[in-house]
Amino acid sequence: MNRNRENPEVNAGSMADIAFLLLIFFLVTATIQTDVGLDRKLPPKETIPPPPVNERNIFRVSLNKNDELFVEDGIMELKDLKMAAMAFLDNGGIPKGNENHCGYCKGAGSPDASDNPIKAVISFNSNREASYGMYVSVQDALTAAYNELRNRESQRYYGKNYVDMEELYYSGEMSDGEKMDLQREIETIREMFPMKLSEAETISKLN
Amino acid sequence: MKSIRNYKKTQPAISTAALPDIVFILLFFFMTVTTIKSETLLVDNNLPQANQVKKLEKKDRVIEIYVGRPNQDLAKVLGSEPRIQLNNKIAHMNEVGPYVLQELAQKPDAIRNLVTVSLKVDKNVNVGVVSDIKEELRKVNLLKVNYTVFQGNSQ
Numbered sequence: 047m048n049r050n051r052e053n054p055e056v057n058a059g060s061m062a063d064i065a066f067l068l069l070i071f072f073l074v075t076a077t078i079q080t081d082v083g084l085d086r087k088l089p090p091k092e093t094i095p096p097p098p099v100n101e102r103n104i105f106r107v108s109l110n111k112n113d114e115l116f117v118e119d120g121i122m123e124l125k126d127l128k129m130a131a132m133a134f135l136d137n138g139g140i141p142k143g144n145e146n147h148c149g150y151c152k153g154a155g156s157p158d159a160s161d162n163p164i165k166a167v168i169s170f171n172s173n174r175e176a177s178y179g180m181y182v183s184v185q186d187a188l189t190a191a192y193n194e195l196r197n198r199e200s201q202r203y204y205g206k207n208y209v210d211m212e213e214l215y216y217s218g219e220m221s222d223g224e225k226m227d228l229q230r231e232i233e234t235i236r237e238m239f240p241m242k243l244s245e246a247e248t249i250s251k252l253n
Numbered sequence: 254m255k256s257i258r259n260y261k262k263t264q265p266a267i268s269t270a271a272l273p274d275i276v277f278i279l280l281f282f283f284m285t286v287t288t289i290k291s292e293t294l295l296v297d298n299n300l301p302q303a304n305q306v307k308k309l310e311k312k313d314r315v316i317e318i319y320v321g322r323p324n325q326d327l328a329k330v331l332g333s334e335p336r337i338q339l340n341n342k343i344a345h346m347n348e349v350g351p352y353v354l355q356e357l358a359q360k361p362d363a364i365r366n367l368v369t370v371s372l373k374v375d376k377n378v379n380v381g382v383v384s385d386i387k388e389e390l391r392k393v394n395l396l397k398v399n400y401t402v403f404q405g406n407s408q
Contacts, residue, residue, distance in 0.1 A: 174381030
């Protein structure tokens with residue numbers, strides 16, 4: 047009789063175990079997904095044909111069906127592509143004093159490469175049978191070339207990296223005033239090295 | 254005096270009553286910050302790697318398209334040619350346009366022009382399939398694409 051009257055407490059010791067089990071279940075099934083990737087903008091469908099571009103302002107990159115990289119008709123290894131693209135963009139072919147001279151370019155000024163980064167176009171063609179992995183690697187290398195040049199100029203002007211500025215801008219953690227300033231800075235740098243990456247129709251399959 | 258000495262000698266057990274609460278807080282934290290994989294992948298999806306990446310910040314502004322060879326179970330039925338997966342089912346190339354438009358229609362007006370199409374393409378797929386998809390997207394005037402990758406050194 048005595049035992050019945052005492053009303054024993056419910057043992058909550060195993061509650062923690064149950065909660066741990068649930069926790070582990072969620073840890074295993076869920077993933078903190080932050081997708082990353084290369085952003086591109088496709089050209090609109092109804093375009094006016096682009097004005098003809100001087101051949102020296104075009105940097106031709108292509109992939110054949112065996113994933114071999116061709117740059118300006120010569121074969122090239124992927125690791126050299128970034129430097130080649132930078133040399134092309136940063137060339138500054140117009141001599142000092144002339145119109146359209148690129149004051150901030152540090153390139154060789156070769157007559158075969160671009161006049162001015164604003165005019166320079168990178169044309170990337172890929173065979174339909176090339177692998178997507180290689181395609182992305184090339185896109186990555188070309189983006190790296192642009193980013194490095196943009197970083198260089200933004201370090202010179204604003205003392206910070208262009209990539210960091212962009213990341214900060216998209217994270218949106220700032221007041222409106224700061225955001226406006228940052229946007230202006232980003233646009234200034236973008237105008238210096240506009241990303242003109244043309245991906246005209248891919249080369250059709252060879253039968 | 255005697256009673257105080259007695260009290261010191263018997264050490265009370267540490268109360269673990271708050272432990273479940275702490276664990277539950279952890280549990281709720283994980284439940285809120287993580288997303289359970291909603292889509293079951295029907296295709297192999299071994300993304301390529303790249304360095305110069307940007308984050309796809311907001312989930313609600315993204316439409317996903319998976320491309321890859323059918324996974325082992327489906328390979329018997331579908332063969333090993335790369336297939337497109339839209340929202341849990343294998344689809345044909347000409348369904349891509351209608352699908353993205355339908356997804357787009359479900360988004361609020363304010364963010365419609367900010368929507369990005371995330372192309373999650375296996376790295377062994379041919380570029381031809383990807384350029385066909387891009388062509389379909391151009392037809393429906395959805396021009397922001399993201400080649401979704403794993404972050405790392407490329408090849």
